[in-house]
Amino acid sequence: MITPLGLQDQLLGIVAAKEEPELEEQKNQLVVEGVQNKNLLSEIEDKILAVLSSSKVSCGYYSNNKRTRRNCPWFCHYLIEVLF
Numbered sequence: 001m002i003t004p005l006g007l008q009d010q011l012l013g014i015v016a017a018k019e020e021p022e023l024e025e026q027k028n029q030l031v032v033e034g035v036q037n038k039n040l041l042s043e044i045e046d047k048i049l050a051v052l053s054s055s056k057v058s059c060g061y062y063s064n065n066k067r068t069r070r071n072c073p074w075f076c077h078y079l080i081e082v083l084f
Contacts, residue, residue, distance in 0.1 A: 051082050 017024040 047082070048079060051079055 013024070016027075
């Protein structure tokens with residue numbers, strides 16, 4: 001659906017590209033980086049969920065057990081090693 005705001009954004013983009021092409025290129029690069037970062041975040045979240053679902057160790061955030069909570073820093077380091 002075409003909206004006045006959408007048309008205004010498109011016109012502003014055209015004018016900016018004509019008057020300041022380096023800024024338009026920088027904007028386009030930032031858009032691409034934003035999409036790449038969003039995809040990377042999604043991949044990392046999926047890996048974290050996979051590790052958590054296959055793990056037998058609870059991080060202990062929802063536990064009152066002090067021993068389980070002590071394992072949390074170890075588990076966080078384990079996640080970092082597995083993911084990266």
